[in-house]
Each structure stands twice: as C-alpha cells, then as structure tokens.
Amino acid sequence: MWFRVLFFLSFQLAGAALGWHLAAERGALACVLLAGLLWLAIDLLRGARVIRWLRGGGSGEAPQMRGLWGEACDRMRRLLRQSEQKTKDSEHRLQEFLAGIQASPNGVVLLDKEGRIEWCNQMAAEHFGFDPQRDVQQLIGNLVREPAFVAGFAQPGGLRGIQMPGRNSTLSRPVRLAVHLYPYGEGRRLLLSNDVTALEQAEAMRRDFVANVSHEIRTPLTVLSGFVETLQTLPLDEPERARYLDHMAQQAERMQSLVQDLLTLSRIEGSPLPGASVWIPLQKLMSECAHEAEALSALLTAGQALPHVLRFGTMPAIELAGISSELLSAMSNLVSNAIRYTPAGGQIDVNWQTLPDGRAEFSVKDTGPGIAAEHLPRLTERFYRVDTSRSRETGGTGLGLAIVKHVAQRHGAELRIESKPGRGSRFAIVFPASRLRDSAGAASGERLVA
Numbered sequence: 001m002w003f004r005v006l007f008f009l010s011f012q013l014a015g016a017a018l019g020w021h022l023a024a025e026r027g028a029l030a031c032v033l034l035a036g037l038l039w040l041a042i043d044l045l046r047g048a049r050v051i052r053w054l055r056g057g058g059s060g061e062a063p064q065m066r067g068l069w070g071e072a073c074d075r076m077r078r079l080l081r082q083s084e085q086k087t088k089d090s091e092h093r094l095q096e097f098l099a100g101i102q103a104s105p106n107g108v109v110l111l112d113k114e115g116r117i118e119w120c121n122q123m124a125a126e127h128f129g130f131d132p133q134r135d136v137q138q139l140i141g142n143l144v145r146e147p148a149f150v151a152g153f154a155q156p157g158g159l160r161g162i163q164m165p166g167r168n169s170t171l172s173r174p175v176r177l178a179v180h181l182y183p184y185g186e187g188r189r190l191l192l193s194n195d196v197t198a199l200e201q202a203e204a205m206r207r208d209f210v211a212n213v214s215h216e217i218r219t220p221l222t223v224l225s226g227f228v229e230t231l232q233t234l235p236l237d238e239p240e241r242a243r244y245l246d247h248m249a250q251q252a253e254r255m256q257s258l259v260q261d262l263l264t265l266s267r268i269e270g271s272p273l274p275g276a277s278v279w280i281p282l283q284k285l286m287s288e289c290a291h292e293a294e295a296l297s298a299l300l301t302a303g304q305a306l307p308h309v310l311r312f313g314t315m316p317a318i319e320l321a322g323i324s325s326e327l328l329s330a331m332s333n334l335v336s337n338a339i340r341y342t343p344a345g346g347q348i349d350v351n352w353q354t355l356p357d358g359r360a361e362f363s364v365k366d367t368g369p370g371i372a373a374e375h376l377p378r379l380t381e382r383f384y385r386v387d388t389s390r391s392r393e394t395g396g397t398g399l400g401l402a403i404v405k406h407v408a409q410r411h412g413a414e415l416r417i418e419s420k421p422g423r424g425s426r427f428a429i430v431f432p433a434s435r436l437r438d439s440a441g442a443a444s445g446e447r448l449v450a
Contacts, residue, residue, distance in 0.1 A: 050076075107177075107193035113186070115140050115153070127177055127193045129167035140191070149179060163196065176200050205382075212383035216258055216398070220251035227251075261399040264329060265382075268406045274326065276435060279319040282352065285328055286315045289350070293335045306345030313351035317439040318360070320431065322411045330407035331362060333400040334427045338366035341425075358433035361416075365426040371419040379417060380405040404429070411435060 017028075050073055098119075101108050107124030109117060116137050117130070125132050128144055135143060141150060152159040159181035166175030180192045227248045231241065290312050297308040320327060338348045346367040354360045371379070375386045383398035401415075404427075408415045412432045419425035 105194075107191075109140070109191035109193075111140055111189040111191060113188060115189070117143075118188075124191070124193055126168075127166055127195065152179075153181065166195065166197075209382060212398070213258075213262070216383070217255060220255045223251045224248055258399075261403065264403055265399060265406065268326060268403065268410065273410055274322040276321040278323070279321055279437065280324045280327060281439060282318045282320060283315045285320070285324070285331060286312060286350070286352075288328055289332045289335055292332050293339060293348075293350075296336055297339050300339060301344040304344040308339060308342060308344065309347040310339075311347065311349045313349070315352050316354075318352075319437050319439050320411075321435040321437070326407045326410065330404045330429060333404050334362075334364040334429070337400055337427070338364050338368065338425070342366045342368040355430070358436075359430050360433075360436050361428050361430045363426060363428035365424065367424045370421040370423050371417075371425055372421055376417055376419065380415070 054076065098121075102121045102123075104121065104123065107121065107127040109120040109124045109128075109130075112118050116139055117135055119136070120130055120132055122132065124130060130143060141153065144150075146164040148162050148164055149159070152162050159179055162179050164177055164179060166177050169175035174197065175195065176197045178194045178196045180194075182190045182192070184190050227244045230236070231244060236244065290310070293310055297310060301307045335348065335350060342348060348367075349363075349365045351363050351365075352360065353363070371386055378384045379386075380401045382402045385398050405415050407413075408429050412435060414430045416428040416430060417425070418428075
C-alpha cells in the first residue's frame with residue numbers, strides 16, 4: 001500500500017516539477033493533472049493484466065509486478081494452488097471410493113430423481129446387462145423389465161430383497177439375483193444387487209439331501225416295522241421266521257451302509273486336506289480292496305451259475321501320499337460299484353498304469369449294462385441313481401461316487417468316467433505326480449518319474 005502511495009506522489013511531484021519548469025504555476029497544475037491521469041492509466045493497465053489472468057482461470061503464469069496488484073496476484077495465486085490441490089485430493093478420494101465399489105462383489109447403481117442411471121459398477125453391468133458408458137442417463141425401467149422389479153420400483157418405499165433372474169440366466173445355468181433399492185440424498189436411489197445363485201443351489205441341495213436321506217431311511221424302516229409286526233402278531237413256523245429275519249437283517253444292513261457312507265462323507269468334508277508326509281503302499285491298498293471285492297462278489301452271485309470274473313492287474317511297488325482310509329474308500333467304492341452293476345458271469349478289470357506326464361491312473365473297467373451319456377455329468381451327485389430299483393436291489397446307497405469325487409479332489413486327483421450303453425463302464429482316478437513315489441526311493445524321498 002505504501003509503495004502505491006509513494007508511486008502516485010512521485011508521479012505528482014515529477015509532473016509538478018516539469019510543469020513549473022515549462023510554464024510556471026499554470027504549467028505545474030496542468031502537469032500534476034496529466035501525471036495523475038498517467039498514473040491512473042498505468043494502474044488500470046496493471047489491473048487489466050490481473051483481470052485477464054483471472055479470466056483465464058489462473059492457468060497461465062501470474063503477472064509479475066509490485067505493489068498492491070502484485071500482492072493481490074501472489075495471494076490469488078496461492079489460493080488457486082490450494083484450491084487445485086484440494087480438487088486433486090477430492091478427485092483422488094473419489095477415484096479410490098469408486099475403485100472400492102468396483103471391487104465389491106455386489107452390483108451398485110446410482111439413480112437420480114427420475115430413475116436414470118448416473119453410475120454403475122462392473123458387477124451391476126454383468127448382473128443386469130448394462131453398458132457402463134452407453135447406458136448412463138438411461139431410465140432403469142427401460143433396461144430392467146422383470147415384472148417383480150418394475151412393481152417394486154414403483155413403490156415409494158423401494159425394494160427389499162426381491163429375487164429375479166440375472167441377464168445371463170439360462171435353464172442349464174440359472175442365475176438368481178437378490179435386488180435391494182434404498183433412497184438417499186434428495187430423491188436419489190441406490191440399487192444393490194447380489195448373486196445368490198450359489199446360496200439358492202446350496203439350499204436346494206440341502207433340501208434334496210434331507211429329503212433323500214429321509215426317503216432312504218424310511219423305506220427300510222417301513223419294511224422292518226412290517227416284519228416286526230408280523231413276527232409279533234402271527235404264529236410262524238421256523239422257515240418263515242428265518243426268512244423274515246433274513247429280510248430284516250438285509251434292511252438293517254442297508255441302513256447301516258447308508259449311515260456309514262453319510263459319516264464318511266461328513267468326515268471327509270470336515271477334515272483338513274491330506275498332507276504329503278504319510279505314504280501308503282499301493283499293494284497294501286489293492287490287497288484290502290481285492291479282499292472286499294471278492295467277499296461282495298461272492299455275496300451277490302451266491303446261488304448263481306457263474307460268478308464274477310475279477311482281474312486285478314500287477315501293482316507296482318509304488319507309494320501314495322495321503323490318508324489311507326480315504327484312498328481305500330474311494331478305490332473300493334469304484335470296484336464295488338462295478339461288481340454291483342455287472343451281472344453274474346461278467347468281468348471286472350482293475351489296473352494301475354503310469355502316464356507319460358508322470359501321473360498315474362487307477363482304473364476299474366466292467367462289462368455291465370453301461371450308462372447313457374445324459375446321466376454321466378450327474379453320477380457324482382449324492383443319491384443320484386441311473387436305475388433306482390437296480391441300485392437298491394444290489395445294496396447301493398447312492399453316495400459311493402460322491403465319496404470318490406471328494407476323496408479325489410482332496411488328494412489333487414481327477415475322477416474320469418467313460419461309459420456307453422451295452423458296452424460297460426470305465427471309472428478312473430488320475431493321481432498327480434507329486435503324490436507318487438517309488439518304494440525303492442522312499443528313504444531318499446525320490447519321486448516316481450515316468
């Protein structure tokens with residue numbers, strides 16, 4: 001401020017001195033007036049430079065000057081820099097917030113007062129089939145036309161957990177969405193979507209599991225109750241009593257097998273993954289498996305003209321890393337299934353072979369009736385049976401292949417199924433090379449190499 005006053009007074013004094021020198025008193029007054037006008041013009045030019053800089057948004061270089069206008073430029077330059085930094089910080093926080101919403105497993109859509117899309121994340125675009133760029137400012141009602149959604153969207157209170165099919169839902173691969181709509185701000189609404197397909201499938205599996213278990217247990221219990229009532233109320237001779245007791249024993253054994261398989265599945269699913277520190281000789285597993293297979297075959301073919309032909313190939317001196325009880329359960333389930341579904345006189349071949357990539361395959365091939373292609377993808381489902389009556393006649397529980405699949409997955413192995421009607425079936429478990437070793441190299445930890 002003092003510089004401005006001194007600058008003005010210096011102009012006045014200089015003008016007065018020049019005027020007095022030229023025309024005495026009258027010249028001094030005229031030059032003082034001209035000096036004031038000149039100072040005012042210079043000051044206006046300096047102010048105009050500042051205004052021009054401000055009208056440009058302060059993006060260019062600030063005018064370099066002294067005095068009041070110079071101080072004003074410096075202060076405004078600092079304020080602009082602070083404002084730019086705040087804007088950058090706000091933009092950074094906004095981008096971090098949007099990135100967090102983008103990473104959310106839920107779909108998020110921001111709607112304005114009219115129901116137009118202001119923004120949506122990628123998950124919402126996948127759920128509803130939106131294009132995040134093209135569909136901005138589009139009415140949500142024009143893009144999502146599910147009747148339940150349209151009816152709920154029209155309600156002032158919003159939506160609370162309605163379910164609707166997703167955009168990519170098909171009969172073979174259904175997609176179910178849970179949709180919520182919440183008001184916020186001044187008339188705006190927040191649309192949230194969540195893929196509940198897995199939960200729906202899990203709930204359906206739970207219901208089916210309970211229904212199947214109830215059905216499987218109720219049938220033998222009904223038979224047992226009938227026989228018990230008969231034995232209690234009717235005078236039977238010894239052969240009839242023996243026959244009834246034999247049927248009761250069969251039904252009790254069937255329930256015991258079901259409970260045992262359920263316990264096996266529960267133990268497998270609830271236990272930690274098998275490590276690679278315990279090694280089981282393959283020959284020991286096959287010896288136990290062969291003993292169980294011979295006993296089952298003798299039971300099923302008792303009184304028949306021809307027994308099963310069981311062929312166990314030569315088993316190499318190999319060790320498997322894993323849990324012995326689980327591996328034995330998986331292998332024996334494959335062999336027992338082949339025996340149950342192969343008619344008397346049929347052949348079951350059990351083999352082991354090392355694959356070129358270092359893995360190894362345990363396979364069971366039978367000459368049974370075979371399985372149609374449409375049934376193959378569902379064979380490992382719990383209680384799924386191709387022929388219900390045949391399975392029950394042979395004592396199957398419908399859980400064997402489910403156990404095999406879980407054991408294979410827990411040991412990093414793969415279950416393969418090949419079958420054609422009339423040509424028999426082939427079931428195989430392919431073990432990874434990391435879970436195999438030659439018994440001769442057991443002491444050194446040497447792995448089996450093909």
